[in-house]
Amino acid sequence: MLEELRQLLGRRCDFEPAEITDERGLFSARPLCVVYPETTDELSQILALANQRQVPIVPLGGNTGLCAGAVPHPEGKCVVLSLSKLQQVRHCDEINYSIAVEAGLTVAEVAAEAEARGMYFPLRFGADATAQIGGSIATNAGGSGVLRYGNTRELVLGLEVVLADGRVLSGLEGLRKDNTGYDLKQLFIGSEGTLGVCSAVTLKLFPPLPHRQVALAEVASLTQAVELFKAARDEVGELLLAFEWMSAPATAISVGKGLSPNQAGMDNGSDLVLLELASALPDEPALRMEKLLTQAIDSGLVSDAKIAASQSDTEKMWSLRELIPQGEKRQGGSLKHDVSVAISALAEFVESASQAAKAVDPDVKLCLYGHIGDGNIHFNLLPSSSSSAQATALSEAVYGAVSQYGGSFSAEHGIGMLHTATLSRYKDPVAVNLMRQLKSLLDPNNILNPGKVIA
Ligand code: MLT
Numbered sequence: 461m462l463e464e465l466r467q468l469l470g471r472r473c474d475f476e477p478a479e480i481t482d483e484r485g486l487f488s489a490r491p492l493c494v495v496y497p498e499t500t501d502e503l504s505q506i507l508a509l510a511n512q513r514q515v516p517i518v519p520l521g522g523n524t525g526l527c528a529g530a531v532p533h534p535e536g537k538c539v540v541l542s543l544s545k546l547q548q549v550r551h552c553d554e555i556n557y558s559i560a561v562e563a564g565l566t567v568a569e570v571a572a573e574a575e576a577r578g579m580y581f582p583l584r585f586g587a588d589a590t591a592q593i594g595g596s597i598a599t600n601a602g603g604s605g606v607l608r609y610g611n612t613r614e615l616v617l618g619l620e621v622v623l624a625d626g627r628v629l630s631g632l633e634g635l636r637k638d639n640t641g642y643d644l645k646q647l648f649i650g651s652e653g654t655l656g657v658c659s660a661v662t663l664k665l666f667p668p669l670p671h672r673q674v675a676l677a678e679v680a681s682l683t684q685a686v687e688l689f690k691a692a693r694d695e696v697g698e699l700l701l702a703f704e705w706m707s708a709p710a711t712a713i714s715v716g717k718g719l720s721p722n723q724a725g726m727d728n729g730s731d732l733v734l735l736e737l738a739s740a741l742p743d744e745p746a747l748r749m750e751k752l753l754t755q756a757i758d759s760g761l762v763s764d765a766k767i768a769a770s771q772s773d774t775e776k777m778w779s780l781r782e783l784i785p786q787g788e789k790r791q792g793g794s795l796k797h798d799v800s801v802a803i804s805a806l807a808e809f810v811e812s813a814s815q816a817a818k819a820v821d822p823d824v825k826l827c828l829y830g831h832i833g834d835g836n837i838h839f840n841l842l843p844s845s846s847s848s849a850q851a852t853a854l855s856e857a858v859y860g861a862v863s864q865y866g867g868s869f870s871a872e873h874g875i876g877m878l879h880t881a882t883l884s885r886y887k888d889p890v891a892v893n894l895m896r897q898l899k900s901l902l903d904p905n906n907i908l909n910p911g912k913v914i915a
């Protein structure tokens with residue numbers, strides 16, 4: 461297999477690769493080699509070879525995922541398939557508002573390509589300068605634009621996917637309506653490279669919304685943050701682009717980078733909501749934000765608010781939110797729980813999960829924040845010890861509460877290698893069984909990212 465790869469790709473095969481470690485530093489392994497195809501045809505030949513020889517393939521994008529979906533399984537000898545050289549913009553249609561790009565462009569590069577053509581691509585999250593679009597499709601990435609534009613899944617018009625046996629499933633036409641049977645692309649979005657490898661995608665673009673207004677609002681509790689969300693929805697409707705909640709301990713951790721809530725214009729030590737409004741009309745976001753926050757202060761929902769007055773204010777406010785995960789890393793890493801419940805159940809869920817976690821570890825620190833306009837809380841914990849038994853008990857306590865409130869134990873980060881056991885435990889057994897059947901239909905030799913999603 462390695463010799464055949466050398467013949468196919470020449471110098472674009474690295475036979476002495478370094479260890480690959482996931483973004484959170486939880487798993488490390490050295491693959492047999494890393495290959496760098498430049499075309500869909502090369503990708504197809506690699507998968508056909510791997511399938512004949514039954515060699516596991518691990519697709520790798522920007523390696524920013526949080527569940528170790530793109531690192532080699534510690535037990536398996538495998539070939540890592542880097543998508544980074546698939547870099548073409550295949551087609552852009554300014555009337556159809558769509559762009560067809562290859563998997564290796566970063567999310568930020570796709571957004572820049574759209575912007576250069578006078579359009580807007582709305583996927584955004586902390587790692588979007590490094591994350592590749594192919595990986596974002598494989599993980600159905602979420603982030604802070606979901607409230608208005610949906611998850612990655614909702615931004616995909618069509619895919620080009622290389623199947624385990626090397627066949628290519630092509631669907632890049634950019635159709636906005638196609639009701640001809642099963643919508644097969646949906647199977648591959650969020651499948652984390654276990655059912656096929658996405659080589660290119662046609663994405664939806666939108667008219668730009670050049671006028672933006674960001675603000676921070678101080679709230680006394682999560683209940684008030686949720687009430688503010690309802691008020692914002694009622695008051696500004698579709699103008700609401702982002703609604704992010706940060707508990708005081710989370711913003712305190714973000715401070716390490718030299719930015720405090722104080723520098724972003726608020727008191728240290730309060731829970732904050734970051735709101736962003738966007739519109740095509742000049743002044744509209746600023747006027748509506750002012751009205752919304754004045755009403756919220758008058759009604760006692762918000763105790764203080766600061767409306768960004770410059771681009772620098774806007775950047776400070778966003779970085780306060782986006783640097784929380786880096787702050788957690790500096791504290792030695794958090795025990796992450798990327799969970800969701802119905803927005804109406806958020807406050808009760810957080811109360812119940814916090815009590816359950818404190819019953820396990822009375823000194824645990826809660827570092828809670830998230831995309832609460834999507835019902836998605838990052839219920840991250842800094843336990844009082846590094847005991848793995850304690851970590852397991854804490855996660856069980858949190859997932860128990862998630863299950864009690866009918867929520868999801870992985871709202872946007874996926875499953876990877878990290879949550880396979882949690883999936884078997886908490887997902888509907890009928891769904892898990894169907895997932896297994898699909899996996900064996902599409903990848904009968906189990907060469908595609910084995911050990912990920914379903915063990
Ligand atoms: C975020 O929204 O910042 C990340 O998804 C949260 C995390 O890294 O736990």
Ligand code: ZN
Binds near residue numbers: 603831838872
């Ligand atoms: Zn998130």
